[in-house]
Amino acid sequence: MRIKEGNKEKDILEAAIKVFAEVGYHKAKIAKIAEVAEVAAGSVYLYFKDKEDILLKIFENIWRKLYTELKSIKENDDISPFEKFDSMIDLIFDIYIENPNLALVFVNEQNHIQRSAEEYFTEYYEKFLNLGEEIIKEGIQKNQISSSVDIKILRYFIFGAIKTLLQHWAVDPKNYPLNKIRQNIKFIIKYGIEK
Amino acid sequence: MRIKEGNKEKDILEAAIKVFAEVGYHKAKIAKIAEVAEVAAGSVYLYFKDKEDILLKIFENIWRKLYTELKSIKENDDISPFEKFDSMIDLIFDIYIENPNLALVFVNEQNHIQRSAEEYFTEYYEKFLNLGEEIIKEGIQKNQISSSVDIKILRYFIFGAIKTLLQHWAVDPKNYPLNKIRQNIKFIIKYGIEK
DNA sequence: ATTATTAATGAATAACAATTCAAAAATAAG
DNA sequence: CTTATTTTTGAATTGTTATTCATTAATAAT
Numbered sequence: 001m002r003i004k005e006g007n008k009e010k011d012i013l014e015a016a017i018k019v020f021a022e023v024g025y026h027k028a029k030i031a032k033i034a035e036v037a038e039v040a041a042g043s044v045y046l047y048f049k050d051k052e053d054i055l056l057k058i059f060e061n062i063w064r065k066l067y068t069e070l071k072s073i074k075e076n077d078d079i080s081p082f083e084k085f086d087s088m089i090d091l092i093f094d095i096y097i098e099n100p101n102l103a104l105v106f107v108n109e110q111n112h113i114q115r116s117a118e119e120y121f122t123e124y125y126e127k128f129l130n131l132g133e134e135i136i137k138e139g140i141q142k143n144q145i146s147s148s149v150d151i152k153i154l155r156y157f158i159f160g161a162i163k164t165l166l167q168h169w170a171v172d173p174k175n176y177p178l179n180k181i182r183q184n185i186k187f188i189i190k191y192g193i194e195k
Numbered sequence: 196m197r198i199k200e201g202n203k204e205k206d207i208l209e210a211a212i213k214v215f216a217e218v219g220y221h222k223a224k225i226a227k228i229a230e231v232a233e234v235a236a237g238s239v240y241l242y243f244k245d246k247e248d249i250l251l252k253i254f255e256n257i258w259r260k261l262y263t264e265l266k267s268i269k270e271n272d273d274i275s276p277f278e279k280f281d282s283m284i285d286l287i288f289d290i291y292i293e294n295p296n297l298a299l300v301f302v303n304e305q306n307h308i309q310r311s312a313e314e315y316f317t318e319y320y321e322k323f324l325n326l327g328e329e330i331i332k333e334g335i336q337k338n339q340i341s342s343s344v345d346i347k348i349l350r351y352f353i354f355g356a357i358k359t360l361l362q363h364w365a366v367d368p369k370n371y372p373l374n375k376i377r378q379n380i381k382f383i384i385k386y387g388i389e390k
Numbered sequence: 391a392t393t394a395t396t397a398a399t400g401a402a403t404a405a406c407a408a409t410t411c412a413a414a415a416a417t418a419a420g
Numbered sequence: 421c422t423t424a425t426t427t428t429t430g431a432a433t434t435g436t437t438a439t440t441c442a443t444t445a446a447t448a449a450t
Contacts, residue, residue, distance in 0.1 A: 008398090024310055026221055030438060040399040045439065082389070108310075111303060111362075115219055136388075146390045152370065153360065153379045154388065160359020161352045167306075168351050175347065184348045192387035193331075193349065194277070195341045203428090225408060235429040240409065394449075403440070408433105415428070420421105 009047040011037040013061075016054045021101035025055055025109045052116060055105075059113050062106055063124035066091060070131045081139030086186055088132055092162055093182050100170070107167045129155050161185060204242040206232040208256075211249045216296035220250055220304050247311060250300075254308050257301055258319035261286060265326045276334030281381055283327055287357055288377050295365070302362045324350050356380060 015037035019028045030051060034041040048054045073079075073087045096103040113121055132155050139145030162185060169176040210232035214223045225246060229236040243249045268274075268282045291298040308316055327350050334340030357380060364371040 024307075026307075029436095034400095041438090042400060042440075043398055046397075051438070108306060111306060112219075112221075115303075144390060145388050146386070149383055149388055150375060150379050153376055154383065156360050156363050157356045157380065157383060160362075161356040164355020164358060165348060165351050167355075180345060181348055184345050185352065188344055188349065188352060188384070188387065190387045190389045191341070192383065192385045193341050193344055194385045195339060224406095229430095236408090237410075237429055237431095238427085241427075246408070392450085394447105396445105396447085398445070399443080400441100402442100403438105405438085406436090408435085410433070411429105411431100413429085413431105415426105417424105417426080419424075 008037070008039055008043060012039065012044055012047055013054065013057060017058060017099075017101050017105055020055065020058075020109065021104040025105075025112055052113075055109060055113050056117055056121065058102070058105060059110070059121065060124065062095065062102065063128055066095075067124040067128040067131065070128055074131055074135055081135055081142055081144050082190070084135045085139065085189075088135065089158075089162065089182060089186060092166075093178060096166060096169075096178060103166060104170050107163050107170070110163070129159070132158070158185075158189060161189075203232070203234055203238060207234065207239055207242055208249065208252060212253060212294075212296050212300055215250065215253075215304065216299040220300075220307055247308075250304060250308055251312055251316065253297070253300060254305070254316065255319065257290065257297065258323055261290075262319040262323040262326065265323055269326050269330055276330055276337055276339050277385070279330045280334065280384075283330065284353075284357065284377060284381060287361075288373060291361060291364075291373060298361060299365050302358050302365070305358070324354070327353070353380075353384060356384075 012033065015033045015035075016028070018036055019033050022028075028051075030044055031041050033054070034044055037044075044054075048057070069091055070088055073084055073091070076084070079087070095106065133151050136145060136151055136154060140147045140151075165176065165181050165185065169178060169181060207228065210228045210230075211223070213231055214228050217223075223246075225239055226236050228249070229239055232239075239249075243252070264286055265283055268279055268286070271279070274282070290301065328346050331340060331346050331349060335342045335346075360371065360376050360380065364373060364376060
C-alpha cells in the first residue's frame with residue numbers, strides 16, 4: 001500500500017493563504033493555488049471538498065488557535081481583568097506579526113465566510129467571543145470595568161475596531177504601525193477620548 | 196425621436212441594492228436584478244458599464260450623501276465638537292433607518308469595492324473621513340478631546356466599530372437594537388470602559 | 391518480481407453567468 | 421400614415437474557472 005508523502009494538505013492550505021491574501025478569495029484560482037503548492041489542480045480535491053472548504057479550514061484554524069490561547073489567559077488567576085483584556089488584544093495582533101498573509105485573509109474574508117457557512121463556521125468564533133465576554137464580566141464584578149456598557153455590544157465594538165484598523169494597516173503599513181495601533185486601541189477603550 | 200420613459204437607471208440601482216443586500220454581490224445575478232427592476236437583462240448594460248459599475252454607483256451615492264451632510268454639520272458654529280461628533284454617528288445610523296438594504300450593502304461590500312476600484316472609489320469616502328478628522332482636531336484644539344490619541348487611527352477605529360456592529364445588527368436586529376448600539380458607541384468612545 | 395492498493399495527475403468537461411447584438415418595439419417627425 | 425430614430429429586448433454567445441475522472445505513478449505486500 002502506498003502512503004502519502006509530505007503533507008500536501010498543509011502545502012495547499014499555506015498556498016491558499018498566500019493566494020487569497022494577494023488577490024482575494026473570489027479572484028483566487030484553484031489552478032494558482034495548486035501551482036504555488038506544487039501539486040496538480042486535481043489534487044486539491046483530494047484534500048478539500050471545494051474552494052470554499054479551503055477558506056473554511058483556514059478560518060477554523062485561526063479561531064481555534066485564538067480560542068485556545070484566550071482560554072489559558074482567562075484561566076490565569078494571577079492577572080487582573082484589565083491585563084487579560086490587554087492580552088486578548090495582543091493575541092490578535094500576534095497573528096499579524098507571525099503571519100501577515102494569514103491576517104490579511106482573516107480580515108478580508110471573514111465577511112464572506114460568515115455569510116456562506118453560517119451554521120458550521122461559528123463554533124470557535126462564538127466560543128472566543130464568549131470568553132472575551134466573560135473576561136469583561138469578571139472586570140465588572142471586580143469593579144474595574146464600567147457596567148454602563150452592554151457586553152454583547154462591547155465585544156463586537158472591540159473586534160470591529162481592531163479588524164478595520166488592521167485592514168488599513170495592511171494597505172498602508174507605514175502610516176499605521178502595528179504597535180501604535182495596538183496602544184491606541186487599548187487607550188481608547190480604557191479611557192475614551194473625552195478630556 | 197423616442198424619449199426614455201420612467202427612470203430605468205434608478206429602477207436598476209434600487210433593484211441592485213435589494214438583490215445585493217439579500218445574497219451579496221458575488222452571488223447576485225444580473226438576470227435577477229433585471230427581473231426585480233422589471234427590465235430586460237440587456238437593458239442593464241445601457242445604463243451601467245458592467246456589474247461592478249452598479250456597485251460603484253451605489254457607493255458613490257452613499258458617500259456623497261454622507262460627505263455633504265457631514266459638511267453642513269461641521270460648518271455649524273452653534274454646536275460643540277462633541278455634539279458634532281455625535282451627529283456624525285447619528286448620520287451613519289440614519290442611513291440604516293431610512294434604507295436597511297442600502298445599509299447592508301454598505302457594510303458588506305465596502306471591502307470588495309475598495310479593493311477593486313481603489314483610485315476612483317475613494318473620492319467622497321476620503322473626504323468624509325477627512326471631515327471627521329477635522330471635527331476631532333477642532334475638539335482637541337478646544338480642549339474637549341484628549342490629544343493622546345492618534346487621529347488617523349481614531350477615525351478608522353470609530354468607523355470600524357460602527358460597521359461591525361451594524362453588520363451584527365443586520366443579522367440579529369432583536370438582540371442589537373439600533374438605538375442601544377448608537378448610545379453605547381457614543382458612550383464608549385467618550386468615556387471608555389474603565390471604572 | 392509481481393500484484394494490489396492508494397495517491398497524484400492534468401486534460402477534458404461542465405456549469406454558470408456576464409455580456410453582446412440582431413431584431414423588435416416604442417415614440418417622434420414629417 | 422409612413423419613415424426615422426432611439427430604446428428595449430432576451431436568446432445566443434463567450435469567457436471563465438471550478439470540478440471531474442480516466443490514466444499514470446508510487447509504494448507496499450506477498
